[in-house]
Amino acid sequence: MQGRDSKERGHMSFDGFCACVRIDISHMFKDAEVTIQEVLKPNDVRLYGITIREEGGSNICPNIYLEGFYDEYLHGRSLYEIEQTILAVYQKDKATARFDTESFKDWNWARERIVFRLVNRDRNRERLKEVPYVPFLDLAVTFHCLVDVPGLGDASIAVHNNHMELWGTTVHELYAAAVMNTFVLLPPVIQDMDKVIQELLGVTGCEELSIYKSMYVLSNRKRSYGAACLLYKGLVQAVAEKAGADIYILPSSMHEVILMPARGDSPAELDRMVREVNERVLEPEEFLSDHVYKCIRETGEITM
Secondary structure (H helix, E strand, C coil): CCCCCCCCCCEEEEEEEHHHHHHHHHHCCCCEEEEEEEEHHHHEEEEEEEEEEEECCCCCCCCCEEEHHHHHHHHCHHHHHHHHHHHHHHHHHCCCCCCCCCHCCCCHHHHHHHEEEECCCCCHHHHHCCCCCCCCCCEEEEEEEEEEEEECCCEEEEEHHHHHHHHCCHHHHHHEEEEEHHHHHCCEEEEHHHHHHHHHHHHCCCCHHHHHHHEEEEEEECCCCHHHHHCCCCCHHHHHHHHCCCCEEEEEEEEEEEEEEECCCCCHHHHHHHHHHHHCCCCCCCCCCCEEEECCCCCCCCCC
């Protein structure tokens, strides 16, 4: 695993931990290929996951990421307990049948399943070299193909440049398909901010949360990569019309954004608030942007 800092931390380096886990789990499966793979996540975050590919089993294998388990190891959890948990996760998440890769090769099949996501353009420079994308403000619109994997349910495959070549299609066609599909396959959900916070805190009727009554949380039904709902035509503009004002858009994460009427708030102060939340709360791979956006009520245009 080149590039991973193998400096000793605690009882064993991360590299040594991964090697031990792989060897031990290999011994538990007679006919399986057990590997450690480096995975490039959003915002060019690199994680290491263990995969177990059983002979005659599914051709889709879950990646079980090891960084969190290594942290547990450093805090005293035994290697045996960790490996038993990894096995339990694998048994729970593994696919029960093979995925039909031939269907995926057919553009007519894939076209109806292409959706878009939003990622930060600057923080995904390495990833964007490998995938087709469309620039949007300081962000990038990327594409995924939604698939149904037996035993796993809904899953997605990131569209890479080689997939576009396989299909004989263009970025323009991918975007057109995603515009048609994403709203239908991943419909938007808009919730009052105060109600969301009350649910998180397990309280109701809290007067202190009244400041959030004019704010809304925008995501999709799955609460996954829901910031892409910004691209749904006319959606944020409809919120602006209802509020009777332009709308500030606060990028909470890749999974959701916060909408609030632009009524005298300082954009610079909102930028500062967003940056603080990003630094203190978000996992690195969930980051979307440090900048607040604005939807113009009259035109629906979203600007920096």
